[in-house]
Amino acid sequence: MKSVNPEEINFDRLIDPIIADFEPVTPLWPVTTRLSLWLLLQFGILGLFVAAGTHAHSPLFRAMPNLAWKLENWQFLAGVAGLAVVGIMAASSAFKTAIPGEGEISAGKLIMLLVLACSAFALMVHEPAHPLASMHQFVTTGTRCAICVVMIAAIPWLGLFWASRRAMPLMGATEGGLIGIATFAFSFAATRMGCPIDDFAHVVIWHALPAAIGAGLSVVAGVIWLRGFTPNRDPN
Amino acid sequence: MLNQPTASAVPLSGEPDKAARSRSRSELMRLSQAGDREAFRELVNDIGPAIMRFLRRRIADAGELEDACQEALLAIYQSRHTYQPGRPVEPWLFAIARYVGGRHAKNAWARIQWQELSDDSDDQPAQSNHGLRLVVRQAMGQLPDSQREAFTMLKIEGLSLAEASERTGISIGTLKVRAHRAYEFLKKTLRP
Numbered sequence: 001m002k003s004v005n006p007e008e009i010n011f012d013r014l015i016d017p018i019i020a021d022f023e024p025v026t027p028l029w030p031v032t033t034r035l036s037l038w039l040l041l042q043f044g045i046l047g048l049f050v051a052a053g054t055h056a057h058s059p060l061f062r063a064m065p066n067l068a069w070k071l072e073n074w075q076f077l078a079g080v081a082g083l084a085v086v087g088i089m090a091a092s093s094a095f096k097t098a099i100p101g102e103g104e105i106s107a108g109k110l111i112m113l114l115v116l117a118c119s120a121f122a123l124m125v126h127e128p129a130h131p132l133a134s135m136h137q138f139v140t141t142g143t144r145c146a147i148c149v150v151m152i153a154a155i156p157w158l159g160l161f162w163a164s165r166r167a168m169p170l171m172g173a174t175e176g177g178l179i180g181i182a183t184f185a186f187s188f189a190a191t192r193m194g195c196p197i198d199d200f201a202h203v204v205i206w207h208a209l210p211a212a213i214g215a216g217l218s219v220v221a222g223v224i225w226l227r228g229f230t231p232n233r234d235p236n
Numbered sequence: 237m238l239n240q241p242t243a244s245a246v247p248l249s250g251e252p253d254k255a256a257r258s259r260s261r262s263e264l265m266r267l268s269q270a271g272d273r274e275a276f277r278e279l280v281n282d283i284g285p286a287i288m289r290f291l292r293r294r295i296a297d298a299g300e301l302e303d304a305c306q307e308a309l310l311a312i313y314q315s316r317h318t319y320q321p322g323r324p325v326e327p328w329l330f331a332i333a334r335y336v337g338g339r340h341a342k343n344a345w346a347r348i349q350w351q352e353l354s355d356d357s358d359d360q361p362a363q364s365n366h367g368l369r370l371v372v373r374q375a376m377g378q379l380p381d382s383q384r385e386a387f388t389m390l391k392i393e394g395l396s397l398a399e400a401s402e403r404t405g406i407s408i409g410t411l412k413v414r415a416h417r418a419y420e421f422l423k424k425t426l427r428p
Contacts, residue, residue: 011284014306015277018313024271025317099318100335101327101405168315170335 028167031095031102038091038163042156042183046190049152067193075123082120083189086113090182094160097175098167098226105174117185124192125203138199142206145195149210153187157218161225169226176222180215187211261325269316276316280309283325287333290403293388294341304340308333327405334404338381375425379418386411387418 028034070076090113093105160179169175188211192203261282267275288305295301311332319328376384389400390411397408404411 009284009288009302009305011280011309012277014284014302015280015309015313018306018310019273019276022271022273022276025269027269027321028318030320099320099328100315100331101329102320104406106410168311168318168332170331 028099031092031099034095034163035088035092038095038156038160039088041159042087042091042186045152045155046186049148049190049194070193079120079122079124080189080193082116082123083185086117086120087182087185087189089113089116090178090185091160094164094175094178094182095167097171097178098164098169100168100170104171105178110174110177113181117181120185121188121208124189125198125200138202141195141197142202145191145197145202145206146210148191148194149184149187149207150214151187152190153183153211153214156186157183157214161218161221164226169222172222172224172226173219174222175226176219177215179222180218183218184211184214187214262322265316265319265325266321269319269321276313279325280312283329284309286403287329290330290333291337291340293393294337294385300340304337307340308336311336326402330403331405334385338385341381341384371426372422375422378425379421383414383418383421386414387422390415391419 029037071080093109093113096102097105157179160182161176164175164179188207191207195202195207197203261279264275264279264282268279284305287308288301291304291308292301295304312329315332319325376387379387385404386400386406389395389403390397395403397411400406400411401408
């Protein structure tokens, strides 16, 4: 097999066709700036839902009537704070992972994020539960919560996905997973704060399950649409 | 083209200091982002041989290697907006080269395995070296990309941990673990 001496390669010949239409590009903003902007978007969306929930006729999101009392419960508060930390860490990792050489997320850190999310979830459901009266009530209230989980996550998910695609994610599945964890951690926490139902089955099926499915679909979206380098791609 | 200082103002040759060289590469990359075509050309001519050597560890075929190199340069060109000015260029460049090289190597392994399956083994020369090479190559092919890369750099190419870490942007600890896992796997697989 013929060996190639790198010193003898004519790199001009290789790059001439590539740089035929060379144009200036705007460098991406630093990770901290983009993360801050995304958090602004995230909290802006949450604020909108809370504002909408103050209206009595709001069909979806309503702040739970005993929210002030709930927030005095350290377990509930620790759960909300834990999910917020998970969301921020996952979003930060998503921004970093989308830039080559900036730092790949390790399997250990990913596992730590998942453990933290599960712990926060366990803290939030470790409360006195009030079982629902009927199956009809279980389904109607539950459907509303599931829609809330998805709606609160939708715009931040799109924002983070777009920001990642704008960079160059080299690990689509990981990137998609991080985006899913970041957005659905926030939406789960927010929906939990808005929902007055403590029933364990309700929280698992109508809050946690949609969040987990959403994060899973985000992985699939990452595999399909976050493929890193694609020929003929315009950086701007 | 923007009115920026030209690439030729950035000294590259004769710089003994590695940090200074990295700084000048950062400057060339910054100029490339600003639209200076010659700065990009100079950067590619400076870093190209290192990228080629890096890719050669994964791809043996000369034609395939040149294709991979050109694809890596295309990827670097297309993702030049993701470089963060002021940071070292090498981890960014080699992360892209590693991705492109990994993709090519994966395709090449799949092709080799397919060819080996479809070849008539009776027509092959019965040389023990050939057989051994084949077994090792197949075992290496079963390794995850990350482990194969770490093992090749540290155990075959003989790079130091610090050199391999600088080149790949991966921590020394992670490289050690990956190379060790690859070693254990190969030992287990190749044991008669």
